[in-house]
Amino acid sequence: MAAGPVDPAGADTGDPMTQAQQTFDVVVIGGGAVGENAADRASRTGLHVALVESALVGGECSYWACMPSKVLLRPDAACEAARRTPGVRDPGDLDVAAVLARRDEITHRWDDSSQADWVAGAGLTLLRGHARFTGPRALVVESDDGTVEVEARHAVVVATGSLPTIPPVDGLAAARPWTSRDATSAQHVPARLAVLGGGVVACELATAFASLGSRVTVLVRGDALLAGAEPFAGAAVLASLRARGVRVVLGAQARRVHRDADGVHVTLDDEDVTADELLVATGRHPRTRDLGLETIDLEPGAPLEVDDALAVPGVPWLFAVGDVTGRTGTTHQGKYDARVAGDVVAARFGPDEAARRAEASAGPWSRYRASADHAAVPQVVFTQPEVAWVGLTERAARDAGLAVRTVAYELADVAGASVISPDYAGRAQLVLDTARDDVVVGATFVGPDAAEMLHAATIAVVGELPLARLWHAVPSYPTVSEVWLRFAESAGL
Ligand SMILES: Cc1cc2nc3c(=O)[nH]c(=O)nc-3n(C[C@H](O)[C@H](O)[C@H](O)COP(=O)(O)OP(=O)(O)OC[C@H]3O[C@@H](n4cnc5c(N)ncnc54)[C@H](O)[C@@H]3O)c2cc1C
Numbered sequence: 222m223a224a225g226p227v228d229p230a231g232a233d234t235g236d237p238m239t240q241a242q243q244t245f246d247v248v249v250i251g252g253g254a255v256g257e258n259a260a261d262r263a264s265r266t267g268l269h270v271a272l273v274e275s276a277l278v279g280g281e282c283s284y285w286a287c288m289p290s291k292v293l294l295r296p297d298a299a300c301e302a303a304r305r306t307p308g309v310r311d312p313g314d315l316d317v318a319a320v321l322a323r324r325d326e327i328t329h330r331w332d333d334s335s336q337a338d339w340v341a342g343a344g345l346t347l348l349r350g351h352a353r354f355t356g357p358r359a360l361v362v363e364s365d366d367g368t369v370e371v372e373a374r375h376a377v378v379v380a381t382g383s384l385p386t387i388p389p390v391d392g393l394a395a396a397r398p399w400t401s402r403d404a405t406s407a408q409h410v411p412a413r414l415a416v417l418g419g420g421v422v423a424c425e426l427a428t429a430f431a432s433l434g435s436r437v438t439v440l441v442r443g444d445a446l447l448a449g450a451e452p453f454a455g456a457a458v459l460a461s462l463r464a465r466g467v468r469v470v471l472g473a474q475a476r477r478v479h480r481d482a483d484g485v486h487v488t489l490d491d492e493d494v495t496a497d498e499l500l501v502a503t504g505r506h507p508r509t510r511d512l513g514l515e516t517i518d519l520e521p522g523a524p525l526e527v528d529d530a531l532a533v534p535g536v537p538w539l540f541a542v543g544d545v546t547g548r549t550g551t552t553h554q555g556k557y558d559a560r561v562a563g564d565v566v567a568a569r570f571g572p573d574e575a576a577r578r579a580e581a582s583a584g585p586w587s588r589y590r591a592s593a594d595h596a597a598v599p600q601v602v603f604t605q606p607e608v609a610w611v612g613l614t615e616r617a618a619r620d621a622g623l624a625v626r627t628v629a630y631e632l633a634d635v636a637g638a639s640v641i642s643p644d645y646a647g648r649a650q651l652v653l654d655t656a657r658d659d660v661v662v663g664a665t666f667v668g669p670d671a672a673e674m675l676h677a678a679t680i681a682v683v684g685e686l687p688l689a690r691l692w693h694a695v696p697s698y699p700t701v702s703e704v705w706l707r708f709a710e711s712a713g714l
């Protein structure tokens with residue numbers, strides 16, 4: 222059933238966009254992938270839910286982040302795989318125009334009508350415009366069509382995402398740097414691209430643009446790439462980028478930036494780097510500044526901190542999910558939180574008494590609590606080699622006070638790897654909690670298609686499985702997943 226707007230007395234009042242005042246049971250602010258999921262789940266016990274979106278329904282992931290970046294990376298990964306496969310004759314070069322055309326196709330040329338159709342089909346009411354709080358459960362939504370006052374009878378879920386952070390380097394903002402949005406939607410490939418940062422965005426987009434023909438220089442403040450991953454992962458990506466002709470400058474402090482007719486100039490301590498474009502990839506911050514949070518005694522600019530039910534402590538009607546919480550930074554984990562938040566809202570405020578009771582007594586690892594956010598978050602970096610990890614790195618585990626040991630294995634030594642390529646190279650490592658019979662608390666895979674090996678490890682971490690039990694999970698021969706057998710053997714089984 223399509224949910225129409227309802228007036229405060231509960232009567233359906235027709236077309237939402239014709240009214241200056243509207244009331245819904247639940248309002249979700251932000252129609253990215255995360256907000257869409259929260260809204261869908263929240264509506265499942267019959268609540269009338271509005272989804273407010275100021276730009277494109279589908280958000281960052283669909284149009285400027287996950288999807289376009291992965292499509293820019295995939296063709297070169299496919300060529301690389303072919304090049305490494307004996308017997309494949311001349312895998313060929315990239316057709317850059319065709320790669321960009323495929324990117325345009327997967328982003329629907331930045332047209333969100335198919336996602337808007339999905340929202341309508343899910344029975345949600347889409348309000349287009351920018352939402353701001355004016356008080357508890359009260360909002361205004363502003364668009365070119367005017368201003369609508371919106372009341373949420375029961376709950377508001379904030380899913381406004383994040384924005385790229387431009388560090389306060391002298392001249393940087395004025396030099397019109399690229400953010401990831403400019404890079405993923407670029408209609409031309411710059412001859413020279415400089416990248417500031419050494420995290421996930423920097424590594425992925427340096428890989429993509431190098432493959433498309435840019436001369437890429439990556440300026441890394443620290444002494445490693447992917448500092449949040451196991452050190453061997455960042456080292457493998459560093460070696461691979463350099464082998465592909467990317468210049469990676471470690472310990473690079475950008476002191477000043479300016480743009481002139483020759484391009485963008487970045488002044489480091491001991492040299493100037495010049496490029497046609499400078500991509501700033503120095504992290505993101507929660508999008509809470511222009512949201513009227515001060516009207517509900519919360520701090521604009523800060524992340525919306527939530528508990529495991531995705532509820533804002535002390536504000537029983539307020540929930541937050543996705544990048545805006547600072548709790549997750551990926552689409553998949555944000556959508557997990559959205560499923561939990563939507564179910565909590567549907568249970569707490571919907572008519573289903575059994576659901577209400579179940580949620581009220583819910584504990585960790587129930588469908589109503591996002592327990593995995595603490596211990597089992599998967600992350601894939603689509604570089605070459607791919608990097609994939611879940612749970613704790615060795616260092617994070619030790620910092621958390623766990624007694625751990627690691628088992629590592631060179632993936633080239635697994636029989637399945639030799640079938641894929643005689644040049645197969647990669648490494649995998651488990652982090653085992655020795656105080657709990659070697660329960661797997663973390664895993665990292667680095668190598669071709671490592672992303673596809675990650676989920677087995679995620680299941681092990683979520684299931685808190687000891688290695689002795691995994692001994693009985695027999696990997697098929699000859700696959701690279703046989704590394705799980707080698708892990709067990711290396712650990713002494
Ligand atoms: C280059 C890049 C590549 C990435 N690749 C991956 C990947 O491969 N896999 C992965 O899992 N993650 C990836 N991520 C991360 C992923 O994009 C984010 O974690 C995800 O988009 C967060 O979703 P969200 O719904 O919380 O926020 P968003 O997608 O940012 O959606 C928020 C929405 O809210 C709207 N909005 C904001 N304020 C208001 C307001 N006041 N009123 C109305 N609407 C508002 C915005 O217009 C936006 O549509 C990538 C990120 C980047 C930058």
Ligand SMILES: NC(=O)c1ccc[n+]([C@@H]2O[C@H](COP(=O)([O-])OP(=O)(O)OC[C@H]3O[C@@H](n4cnc5c(N)ncnc54)[C@H](O)[C@@H]3O)[C@@H](O)[C@H]2O)c1
Pocket residue numbers: 388389417418419420421422423425441442443447448502503504505549550551600601602603
């Ligand atoms: N495949 C994926 O899942 C994927 C892909 C891209 C982005 N993302 C997500 O998007 C978010 C943003 O990614 P990101 O790479 O921008 O952030 P990040 O936190 O991964 O990396 C930021 C990098 O910028 C550097 N940095 C920070 N401040 C700096 C400064 N003032 N000067 C120089 N360097 C500085 C840091 O040292 C780090 O190397 C993350 O949450 C990430 O997980 C995910």
